[in-house]
Amino acid sequence: AQTVTQSQPEMSVQEAETVTLSCTYDTSESDYYLFWYKQPPSRQMILVIRQEAYKQQNATENRFSVNFQKAAKSFSLKISDSQLGDAAMYFCAFYTGKLIFGQGTTLQVKP
Amino acid sequence: DVKVTQSSRYLVKRTGEKVFLECVQDMDHENMFWYRQDPGLGLRLIYFSYDVKMKEKGDIPEGYSVSREKKERFSLILESASTNQTSMYLCASSLRGQNQETQYFGPGTRLLVL
Numbered sequence: 001a002q003t004v005t006q007s008q009p010e011m012s013v014q015e016a017e018t019v020t021l022s023c024t025y026d027t028s029e030s031d032y033y034l035f036w037y038k039q040p041p042s043r044q045m046i047l048v049i050r051q052e053a054y055k056q057q058n059a060t061e062n063r064f065s066v067n068f069q070k071a072a073k074s075f076s077l078k079i080s081d082s083q084l085g086d087a088a089m090y091f092c093a094f095y096t097g098k099l100i101f102g103q104g105t106t107l108q109v110k111p
Numbered sequence: 112d113v114k115v116t117q118s119s120r121y122l123v124k125r126t127g128e129k130v131f132l133e134c135v136q137d138m139d140h141e142n143m144f145w146y147r148q149d150p151g152l153g154l155r156l157i158y159f160s161y162d163v164k165m166k167e168k169g170d171i172p173e174g175y176s177v178s179r180e181k182k183e184r185f186s187l188i189l190e191s192a193s194t195n196q197t198s199m200y201l202c203a204s205s206l207r208g209q210n211q212e213t214q215y216f217g218p219g220t221r222l223l224v225l
Contacts, residue, residue, distance in 0.1 A: 033213075044216060044217065050213060093154075099214060101153035102153050104153055
């Protein structure tokens, strides 16, 4: 079975600091996509970053970057210069024909 | 920008009631999805549709049905609501073909079944 595991139910970071959210997945597929989605409190879930498995280069979107380790099946999200607006639940997801989500990590940003 | 809307943000229903959750997208996406979100479980796929009149079961379809009469609209139906269907329901849509893996989500409907 294909699974996604986020082992950190909750994380906190000081404003302007850097935080890394962990995600591991299990699959026998070689071609797939990985995502991080952000769900702010009472607001719409939005796509943060997207990674194609065939690309070795780690995806980056402004302050958000990933560390994609295909052999280890690891896909962590790094948020640099954390801002109060980054406080949200973050979901890691994996796609090979359908999206499979992790359990989510709630990120608190302290001023 | 893709816009996915859901008919209600909050709903309170009684056990046994028939419940309709509506989802509309305005970007001409072929694919539409219904998920439920529960604490500690992430999002789980209930049903999806790749075209009008077409539907496929997801991972947890029991107790649910869907309807897709128009391309832009995808409805989730709880024929007889039960307390274990209290949850957050999220609708999503995506293109067919290239970029089909990227889904866009609605704001969610938080359903409470008493």
